[in-house]
Amino acid sequence: MAAHRSTRGKRRFDDDGWTPSSEPDHSPVADDLIDDHDDPDEHVELDDELDDEPAWSSYRDATKGPEPVPAWVVTDPRAIDTDHGVLKTGKEADVSLLDRRLTAAHADGDAEQRCWLAVKQYRSAEHRMFHRDAGYLEGRRVRRSREMRAMATRTEFGRELIAGQWAHAEFAVLSRLWQAGAAVPYPVQLIGTELMMEFIGADGVAAPRLAQVRPDRHEAADLYEQMREVLRRLADAGYAHGDLSPYNVLVDDGRIVLIDLPQAVDLVGNPQGFAYLRRDCDNICTWFAAHGAPHADPAELTEFLLRSVPGVM
């Protein structure tokens, strides 16, 4: 097993089977996860891996997200991390739910604090299908040739390196975009192949994906306006999402948040950049046009975004 093996409990919410054209999935909400303690086998698996020691917050030893750190982030090293299980098993990563809490028992009279985090654990196991690896490896150089070779031949060490680089790439993009004021989760911390970010939802209940939302015309128009604005911020920072679909957009109480950004495309440096941008616009406009925003036009959106890319128009 790889060095960064996750100790998080595996749950039954694996929706690997969907395709973009399929009916919206019904991804789990944390309510289900938290109440779902009736399977004795799961207890055995979890209990085997946990000991009696509390899991102290890993924040102190992690690479931290950008300044200013939002006030809701629990940074106190006396806080405890509690794993609430896997939200979704993807092709390349597992996303689970964690709460970080400074309880009365550890607070020494300070106020209790709590924040919910989404933990994205990039997978390095052999069966993982990294459909994004090829382009990534072409585009970037690793300093040491031993590492380059290991990645090319997919030894276990090489796979671990690739997974770590994807986690690092997503952390870097989220940091940059969050600082640019785009609606993306705040990247709280990075350790190896594990990225922890702002959990989008309320009280541990995940926000639905855009693909699950059925807006009326008024709501659809509002969501589309928000989509234009977040994409404009990305373009302004020189990025296209690169894998935009109604599955990589969350709707948190009417507010759009983009997720799943490790492959974000550099619109100026990447010769394929505009093609990726156009594909993103096609994908998202198809959904909007079919769900109450008939004016969503990929050509118009692409041109609007290109006008924001620094030095392009």
Ligand SMILES: Nc1ncnc2c1ncn2[C@@H]1O[C@H](COP(=O)(O)OP(=O)(O)OP(=O)(O)O)[C@@H](O)[C@H]1O
């Ligand atoms: N910050 C977050 N807050 C709440 N839920 C999240 C967050 N990040 C991810 N999720 C949930 O986990 C799912 C998978 O996340 P993401 O798309 O980033 O991973 P992925 O493994 O690359 O996905 P896929 O292979 O399905 O494209 C999301 O669709 C969403 O339901």
Ligand SMILES: [Mg+2]
């Ligand atoms: Mg995704």
